[in-house]
Structures are given as structure tokens and as C-alpha cells.
Amino acid sequence: MSKTQFPPSITSRPVYGELEARSGSGHLMIADAEGAEAILDLAKSVDKAFWAKAHIIYIPKTTGTAYSSQLEELGAGQFYAGPSYEAAQSRIRRALQDCHMGTQVYLSGTEGLMGQAMAEATAAGIPHTAIQTEHRGSTARRMQCVHCKGITEDVTTDPFECSHCGLSLFVRDHYSRRLAAFQGVRVDAEDPGNIPEKVELFK
């Protein structure tokens, strides 16, 4: 999967980098789907000692076992593969609770995964600027409806229907770090019923 170049946007929109191994007392890696590739790339430049202190939490999503066996072979001190972010969340919280200052956090995969894991890590006390991210895979967005506050995962079109209240929402670049979600605003607020044709913006 090639890396996505996101077009320039407003300042609240997150920007992502490229994972690099940094020295630290531990390495917590959280990834979903093609995010595994970022970890596998990073693995080319590190030795065994690095993996001894690493903890990988991986959510394969639709990629099945395509990556999980490769990740497991890296020999991380702890490896976990789970069916969904929700399922992995308590493990992420626990891992953050148990680690000390000096632990490096690496996030890769979709924006929804990185955003939510980032919110957990910052709540645990790591400055967000110290957390590494790399986008891989789907560009689908995690959207919050500003009207009913419901969150719709993996949004690929603009506009889209809120999965909670059913309004047609315009996909904005405005991003909330706290919610780890972009904001969706009713597209036909001024002219009810006038809903533009859906465009598939994200894959």
C-alpha cells in the first residue's frame, strides 16, 4: 500500500510522519490494518534488544492474517492481535498505565486508530508532540456529527449519513484531538432537502 499524500489543510487537521526507532525504556506500538507495514519498515533498522522492550497491539481489520504473522515474528516482548479498537482499548489503557516515562509510543494505520490511541496516550500523560504517527492504508475518516454528537467510523463519502441521527453531513477537515474525530455538519441546513450528490472521497 503506497503512502498517502494528504493535501494541505487547516491547522487543526493532523499531519503524520514516518515512524523511526527512538531510544527509550520501552516501545509501545499500536497499529491497524496496513499500519503493520510501517512497523515492518521500522524493523529493518533495529536489533533484538529493541524488540525485547516492545509491546505491539495490532488490529488486522480486513487484512486477516496477511500481516499479523510477520509482526509476531519480530519477537516483541508482548504481542496482541485483536478484532477491533474497542476490544483492544482496555489492553492499551493497561499498557499505558504500566509503563514509565521514557516509553516511546508509535502509532500507524488509519486516522481513526491513530487518533483514538493518541487520545489515550496523551490522557496518560505523554505530550502529543512526542508521539510518532504514520498513516498507512485506508483514508476513511472517523466523523463526529456536531448535531447529535454520534460518531460514525470509516466514512468514505462526502456527504454521508450520520449513523446515529440520519442527517446528511458535510465532511469537514476540522478535527478534534480530544474526540479523535473530524466534524460533520448538516449539509442541507440552509436549504432542507437539497443534498448534493455523494462523492467517494476516501478509500
Next chain:
Amino acid sequence: MSAGTAKLNVTVAEVKPVNDLVTRFKFVRTGGGDLPTFSGGAHTVVEMQDGDITRLNAYSLMSNPADRGAYTISVRRDDQGRGGSRFMHGRVKEGMEMVISNPVNLFSLDLRAKKHLMLAGGIGITPFMAQMHQLAMMGGHFELHYAVRTASLGTYAKELSERYPGKVHIYHDDQNEAIDLKTLLANQPLGTHVYVCGPKGMINWVHSTAGEMGWPREAVHSEEFLAPASGKPFEVKCAVSNKIVQVGEHQSLLEALEAAGIDAPYLCRGGACGQCETNVIGYDGKFLHYDHWLTDEQKAGGKHIMPCVSRFEGKTLVLDR
């Protein structure tokens, strides 16, 4: 003088020797009334009228930030210094009227931290005293590791150990006790911020050790005010005010500008805040940059100077002042 902040007229309410090197001063507002609030880590610039020289030194406020009745500072005598601390020790008496600046904080607590780990060396203890008052009031989580030369020179070490039992750890140089920094840093829970105030070597040691151990830069805080360096006298042309100013051997460029009646802003007078940054219009010679404000690139670029601590050697220096 238009400097960064407003001035306060104060009266010295108490002068108290703490040990062989350190004396404590308490200021109240002249004519009564409250002083402005400050937050832990703030400093004030004390003006000293030493004959026709006005000395201005920054000192950390060590009193309880919630107490607006008085400010307290502690001054360590530096016999090798340029004279500010000797003036404070020798000439400042109870009842004397003085002028100090409004508090400015360049070393504030990061209140997002879940725990505050404080490392002090010598007189570097003072900003932490106000911060500990503040944290104790808020129910904050903190721990102090304080390196002193000897027990008798351990300024406030005893008081602090009594005031915050279990939170204060004292290390005596003369007993070969040293902070085990690696172990200390390795065991800190996520969300800890570390603060260091003390000699330059200690500050560098904490920054580099924390960096090597993977601590985020944003979680490591330090404060160090530099004393203006002495050096060869030099001449400056001030383009805006159209004056030529001589900077003496033991005078800082900032002091020389002030003496010449040129508007020169400052907040810390110690190369840390950035307030005095001045554009260089032209020069022929070399800069002696002592500040820790400008980046290495800027220092090499020859377009900026921090007059509070930095100097110049050469033929001509033209400033945008």
C-alpha cells in the same frame, strides 16, 4: 526605562542571614497594600542603587504565591560576581525603600503534568519553594531531590524536609551523596514532568540524561539565569537613537544602553527570555554569544544579539536601537 514590565515600590521588611552564603529578604509594598499575584517559579528584577550604577538582578520569588502581603527572595553571595549580590548582602537593610519589577514567570509548572519531579542544586532551590507551596495547596503530586554542598550550606533543606515529609530528598556533596538520576528517571510514572534549577552542569546533565532515556523534550524544564560576562570594552553605534555607546569591561551591553538612556527591553537579564533580542544592522568583528535564547544558526548569522549577556569584539557594531 520602558522595560518589559511595571515596577513596584517596596520596603524591605526583613533581612535574615540563612547561612554563611545566603541571606533572605522580605519586601512589602511601600505604603501598604497587596502585591500582584504570581505563580510558582516567577522571578522579580531587583533594582539596586549602587552609587551612580544601577544594578538590576533577577531573583526567584520563594514565598507562598497565595500570600500577597509580601515577597521573599534569597540571595547567595558571590564574591567573584559583579557586585549585585554583595550589594544585597552588605547594603540592603530593613526599612530601606527599593524598586522591583512585577513578577515574570519563565519557569512555570506545567499543570498538565500528573507528577512534578523537582531537581535542585544549591541556591536553585528558591523557585521550587514557591512551586511547592502552590502544589501543596492544589493537592499536586510532587517530589524534590535537592543537592547541597554540606548540611550547613543546605539552604532551607531542614525546613523543607519538615514541611513536606517523605517528599524531600537531600544529597550532601561532602558525604559523597549524589542523585541517582538514571534510576530516578527510569521509575517515573507516565505524565511526570521534571524541573531542574541549579548550576549549568546539573542542568545539562538532566537534559541529556532525560533525552537519552527517551523523555519527551516538553516534559523537561529548566531555569538558569546567566550572569552577564565581563570582557574587553567595546563600542556600539545605536542607529535609531543615533548615539555611540561605550560598553565597559564589567558592564553588560544592556546596562550600557540603559545608562545612555536608550530604550532597551528586558525581562530576565540572564539570556533566557528573549525579550532583549536586538537586530544587528552591521558589524566588523566577532560576537560572543553567551545567551541560551538564539539558535546556533542565528548566532552564526550575525543578525541578532542578546544585549543582557552577550558581547562583541572588533571594530564596529551597529544596532537597531
